[in-house]
Amino acid sequence: MQNSTQWVEIGALDDLIPGTGAAVRVEGKQIAVFRTDDGLFALDNRDPFSDANVLSRGLTGDIAGRLVVASPVYKQHFCLKTGECLEDDQQKVQSYPVVERDGRVFVAAVGEA
Amino acid sequence: MNKRQLLVIGNGMVGQRFLEELVELEHDFEVTVFCEESRPAYDRVQLSAWFSGATADDLALGSVEFFEQHGISFLCSEAVVAIDRGARVVTGSNGTQYSYDALVLATGSYPFVPPIEGSDREACHVYRTIDDLVAIKASADTSRRGVVVGGGLLGLEAAKALKDLGLETHVIEFAPRLMAMQLDASGGEMLRSKISALGVTVHTGKATQRIEDGSSHRHRLVFAEGELETDLVLFSAGIRPRDQLARECGLEIGERGGVVVDNQCRTSDPAIFAIGEVALWQNRIYGLVAPGYDMARKLAAQLCGDLTAAFTGADMSTKLKLLGVEVGSIGMAQGGAPEYRVCSIEDAGSGVYKKLVLSEDGKRLVGAVLVGDTSDYDALLQYVLNALELPESPISLIAPASGEKPMLGVDALPASAQICSCNNVSKGEICSAISAGCTTIGALKKETRASSTCGGCATLVKQVLDAELKSQGIEINNDLCEHFAYTRQGLYHLVRVHGIRSFAELLSQHGHGKGCDICKPAVASILASCWNDYVLDPRHVGLQDTNDNFLANLQKDGSYSVVPRVPGGEITPTKLLVLAQVAQKYDLYTKITGGQRIDLFGARVDQLPAIWRDLVDAGFESGHAYGKSLRTVKSCVGSSWCRYGVQDSVSMAIYVEERYRGLRSPHKLKMAVSGCTRECAEAQSKDVGIIATEQGWNLYVCGNGGMRPRHAELFASDLDDQTLIRYIDRLLMFYIQTADRLQRTSVWRDNMEGGLAYLQDVIINDVLGIADELESQMQSVIDTYVCEWKRTIEDPVALKRFRPFLNDDQPDEQIVYVRERGQKRPARADEKSPADVLETV
Ligand code: SRM
Ligand SMILES: Cc1cc2nc3c(=O)[nH]c(=O)nc-3n(C[C@H](O)[C@H](O)[C@H](O)COP(=O)(O)OP(=O)(O)OC[C@H]3O[C@@H](n4cnc5c(N)ncnc54)[C@H](O)[C@@H]3O)c2cc1C
Ligand code: SF4
Ligand code: FES
Numbered sequence: 001m002q003n004s005t006q007w008v009e010i011g012a013l014d015d016l017i018p019g020t021g022a023a024v025r026v027e028g029k030q031i032a033v034f035r036t037d038d039g040l041f042a043l044d045n046r047d048p049f050s051d052a053n054v055l056s057r058g059l060t061g062d063i064a065g066r067l068v069v070a071s072p073v074y075k076q077h078f079c080l081k082t083g084e085c086l087e088d089d090q091q092k093v094q095s096y097p098v099v100e101r102d103g104r105v106f107v108a109a110v111g112e113a
Numbered sequence: 114m115n116k117r118q119l120l121v122i123g124n125g126m127v128g129q130r131f132l133e134e135l136v137e138l139e140h141d142f143e144v145t146v147f148c149e150e151s152r153p154a155y156d157r158v159q160l161s162a163w164f165s166g167a168t169a170d171d172l173a174l175g176s177v178e179f180f181e182q183h184g185i186s187f188l189c190s191e192a193v194v195a196i197d198r199g200a201r202v203v204t205g206s207n208g209t210q211y212s213y214d215a216l217v218l219a220t221g222s223y224p225f226v227p228p229i230e231g232s233d234r235e236a237c238h239v240y241r242t243i244d245d246l247v248a249i250k251a252s253a254d255t256s257r258r259g260v261v262v263g264g265g266l267l268g269l270e271a272a273k274a275l276k277d278l279g280l281e282t283h284v285i286e287f288a289p290r291l292m293a294m295q296l297d298a299s300g301g302e303m304l305r306s307k308i309s310a311l312g313v314t315v316h317t318g319k320a321t322q323r324i325e326d327g328s329s330h331r332h333r334l335v336f337a338e339g340e341l342e343t344d345l346v347l348f349s350a351g352i353r354p355r356d357q358l359a360r361e362c363g364l365e366i367g368e369r370g371g372v373v374v375d376n377q378c379r380t381s382d383p384a385i386f387a388i389g390e391v392a393l394w395q396n397r398i399y400g401l402v403a404p405g406y407d408m409a410r411k412l413a414a415q416l417c418g419d420l421t422a423a424f425t426g427a428d429m430s431t432k433l434k435l436l437g438v439e440v441g442s443i444g445m446a447q448g449g450a451p452e453y454r455v456c457s458i459e460d461a462g463s464g465v466y467k468k469l470v471l472s473e474d475g476k477r478l479v480g481a482v483l484v485g486d487t488s489d490y491d492a493l494l495q496y497v498l499n500a501l502e503l504p505e506s507p508i509s510l511i512a513p514a515s516g517e518k519p520m521l522g523v524d525a526l527p528a529s530a531q532i533c534s535c536n537n538v539s540k541g542e543i544c545s546a547i548s549a550g551c552t553t554i555g556a557l558k559k560e561t562r563a564s565s566t567c568g569g570c571a572t573l574v575k576q577v578l579d580a581e582l583k584s585q586g587i588e589i590n591n592d593l594c595e596h597f598a599y600t601r602q603g604l605y606h607l608v609r610v611h612g613i614r615s616f617a618e619l620l621s622q623h624g625h626g627k628g629c630d631i632c633k634p635a636v637a638s639i640l641a642s643c644w645n646d647y648v649l650d651p652r653h654v655g656l657q658d659t660n661d662n663f664l665a666n667l668q669k670d671g672s673y674s675v676v677p678r679v680p681g682g683e684i685t686p687t688k689l690l691v692l693a694q695v696a697q698k699y700d701l702y703t704k705i706t707g708g709q710r711i712d713l714f715g716a717r718v719d720q721l722p723a724i725w726r727d728l729v730d731a732g733f734e735s736g737h738a739y740g741k742s743l744r745t746v747k748s749c750v751g752s753s754w755c756r757y758g759v760q761d762s763v764s765m766a767i768y769v770e771e772r773y774r775g776l777r778s779p780h781k782l783k784m785a786v787s788g789c790t791r792e793c794a795e796a797q798s799k800d801v802g803i804i805a806t807e808q809g810w811n812l813y814v815c816g817n818g819g820m821r822p823r824h825a826e827l828f829a830s831d832l833d834d835q836t837l838i839r840y841i842d843r844l845l846m847f848y849i850q851t852a853d854r855l856q857r858t859s860v861w862r863d864n865m866e867g868g869l870a871y872l873q874d875v876i877i878n879d880v881l882g883i884a885d886e887l888e889s890q891m892q893s894v895i896d897t898y899v900c901e902w903k904r905t906i907e908d909p910v911a912l913k914r915f916r917p918f919l920n921d922d923q924p925d926e927q928i929v930y931v932r933e934r935g936q937k938r939p940a941r942a943d944e945k946s947p948a949d950v951l952e953t954v
Binding site for chain 2: 050061
């Protein structure tokens with residue numbers, strides 16, 4: 001699995017303002033990348049509650065020890081690490097591997113289930 | 114050992130609830146469910162929402178995942194056609210046989226269609242399933258007029274649906290009044306006149322004899338006297354239990370239908386049970402979902418070994434909104450027994466009718482009828498259900514709001530009082546859940562299910578929660594969130610006193626963790642109120658709430674709206690033209706708002722800077738429709754034109770709007786200025802209302818429209834311009850300092866100890882000695898105002914965030930529009946299939 005991972009460069013770390021997210025397109029998928037004090041995270045950009053591609057525009061933070069982003073539409077929280085929804089265990093978004101190398105950011109469009 | 118076989122026939126609302134109750138318990142059944150319809154259970158109570166855009170998915174109660182997760186075999190589109198009680202075997206519609214140890218009938222009921230000649234003609238429908246609605250909609254497309262046969266609860270709901278479908282709507286009722294089951298004669302009459310006023314024609318006392326070809330419409334209904342032509346007929350003449358299967362296999366059936374059950378929901382065969390609308394308990398069929406849910410709960414408990422679980426009847430009180438008219442019926446609404454005493458009020462002007470039915474001694478309430486205003490429903494229901502003693506003069510309970518109404522405190526309710534009728538949750542159960550640690554509404558909902566169905570009991574649940582927390586000595590936690598052990602007011606002072614300029618600074622000195630979507634926007638707002646720095650500064654941008662984040666209002670599809678400021682609602686034709694040109698250029702949906710300005714919808718995030726560049730170039734500014742800040746100052750045309758005007762309200766409104774534009778506050782602020790006492794600008798519903806007098810201005814404060822309207826109160830009279838502005842400066846700054854997060858001035862004022870008099874003391878008499886400070890703080894915000902959009906379009910760093918994708922300039926292809934009345938609107942999910950898309954942006 002790890003070997004076949006296709007890393008796609010999506011831009012410079014400096015393009016991401018600390019504490020915010022941005023949308024990127026990787027192999028046709030819309031992915032939200034977040035830059036936090038605890039590193040980079042990537043989730044589906046699609047918010048399952050509104051069906052709008054907006055998670056990258058949510059506020060990040062922590063709730064009871066879990067790093068989260070709040071959907072900007074109806075405010076549900078998604079775990080930045082796993083994509084799980086804190087309010088509704090039936091809902092989940094995909095999370096993706098993301099790394100920084102020499103100031104450049106790379107995302108792999110393979111789902112981390 | 115083989116597991117015991119449990120078969121459930123019917124996957125309607127009650128059948129589904131039974132399964133949910135069952136899987137919550139320890140059971141050792143292998144469960145199989147027969148579902149005649151083509152989809153798992155859905156919310157029939159909310160069926161009409163389908164016409165206003167709810168999809169079958171939105172209404173769904175059951176799901177394939179639910180059945181899979183709990184190992185339940187779910188047979189979709191398969192009805193049971195026969196039961197062999199001797200062999201304990203049922204036969205499905207595709208011929209397969211299934212044996213059972215226990216069998217549950219949850220087959221519900223079917224709409225009764227009176228035996229009228231012609232009732233099976235085309236475009237004659239019933240109203241029970243999603244499939245029915247699909248058929249009704251198809252017929253409505255080729256109809257101009259629709260008739261509902263039956264003026265009961267469901268009939269009126271169906272009438273609303275026909276009206277919403279754009280048909281000229283009639284209701285035909287056989288009885289002499291509407292809702293004969295629930296209302297008395299006066300209540301029925303009041304309802305009739307209200308509904309007629311809404312454009313639905315009501316015919317009572319009419320028996321339909323046959324339906325034949327019409328001349329100007331598809332059908333003609335022929336009555337004993339007279340006739341009526343129509344294109345569509347909807348029968349809503351009551352329901353009948355679906356007891357066919359039970360009849361055929363010889364179970365005991367009631368005289369007028371229904372499978373006879375005992376308190377254990379057991380039929381005359383001990384291996385067969387019946388619940389929901391098919392069950393006849395003590396000679397009654399309950400046509401409501403709550404009693405069915407109660408049966409489901411009791412039966413599940415019983416099958417899992419709780420032999421004490423018993424269904425012991427249910428309350429049939431109802432509160433609803435029919436065609437926009439509030440109607441409530443409690444207990445013995447009709448009065449009935451002669452010994453009951455009755456008192457009522459009737460106000461034909463406002464269309465309100467209320468009646469109380471009292472016990473013989475006048476001490477208890479046994480029933481009530483409410484039409485036009487059901488605000489007293491919750492309290493009255495509690496009096497009936499708990500046999501509470503009535504106050505001295507019971508009529509005061511339904512007196513118009515101006516009179517002093519005795520309050521029914523939740524403390525007065527016994528533990529057995531039912532708080533949530535949909536889910537049968539008592540006050541006692543809520544209290545024990547609170548003791549067990551459920552100290553928020555969310556937690557209570559999850560634990561007890563209270564307030565999770567119709568939501569009608571939400572206020573009561575909250576009252577019980579608050580009262581209980583107080584009495585258990587649990588401190589009501591006013592901390593902003595888990596990251597700051599301070600109230601908003603506390604944080605405001607820390608920021609102000611210590612000169613804190615960023616969230617990171619405040620968090621490291623006075624908070625813990627990383628912050629969240631509660632504290633970040635709250636602190637961003639405080640920082641802006643104090644220092645008025647640019648909100649999209651890299652230090653602040655990650656704190657801003659959704660709308661502030663892109664200086665526009667987020668819409669359901671992820672696009673944004675654009676609202677330029679139009680101070681006082683005054684606009685030159687030239688500027689109006691600019692708005693039209695911008696809307697055309699970017700194809701924006703254009704609407705005049707309730708705040709006297711124009712909203713342009715459907716801009717993608719990447720289009721916002723270009724749109725605003727055009728607007729700013731033409732002299733427009735941000736309207737802050739996205740901010741918790743000043744929205745609009747409405748005005749009437751005032752003394753310049755109006756023959757009654759005594760002051761120039763437009764000039765004052767523009768002055769005030771430009772003075773406070775951009776001021777960030779705990780919640781949004783709305784103002785209005787009227788040129789005379791006729792009050793055409795509705796200033797008395799605003800946070801700040803200004804009304805002209807011969808001598809100057811009257812200042813009204815802390816009004817609110819919206820969810821909980823509150824009239825503004827007269828704060829000071831006959832003020833000159835300078836004093837007026839000084840008071841407003843002080844008042845707003847005092848509000849900014851002391852209010853809670855997202856607390857409008859109305860709620861702030863209601864919670865203020867000392868009330869209006871105290872507020873007047875602080876603002877007018879300066880008892881705290883802070884007036885000068887408040888004024889100078891306000892002045893510094895006013896002096897540092899810059900239009901956020903003007904600033905943004907000149908700031909390359911800020912603009913970077915408006916790209917659609919960091920690595921790609923192609924816009925989001927999933928934002929799709931369709932055209933309606935000559936403008937675009939977001940496509941609904943069912944319209945997104947490629948064939949229907951008229952346009953992709
Ligand atoms: C556009 C408009 C409706 C319209 O088509 O006319 C509107 C639209 C919205 N209103 Fe409103 N309100 C609009 C006038 C009003 C009014 C009437 C008025 O201002 O005279 C009221 C009642 C008056 C009042 O607030 O006291 C009103 C009471 C609300 C409320 C309830 C506030 C309350 O205290 O109960 C909300 C919800 C909230 O703020 O939490 C709300 C929230 C909203 C939001 C922001 C909902 C949201 O979060 O998406 C809507 C989005 C606006 C957008 O995308 O541009 N809107 N809203 C009106 C814009 C006026 C303007 O020019 O700025
Ligand atoms: C438009 C509308 C509005 C309503 N509004 C309210 C309201 O505001 N408040 C309220 O309390 N109630 C309301 N009701 C009533 C409420 O919906 C019913 O009380 C509730 O649905 C009863 O549940 P049930 O499971 O007994 O029957 P149903 O929900 O009718 O379910 C029975 C199911 O069994 C299936 N079935 C029947 N026979 C067989 C068979 N032989 N094999 C397999 N499956 C079979 C049927 O197809 C159906 O799906 C409303 C009803 C309607 C139609
Ligand atoms: S009333 Fe206001 S908030 Fe509600 S839908 Fe209409 S515009 Fe949106
Ligand atoms: S009364 Fe309907 S949810 Fe509580």
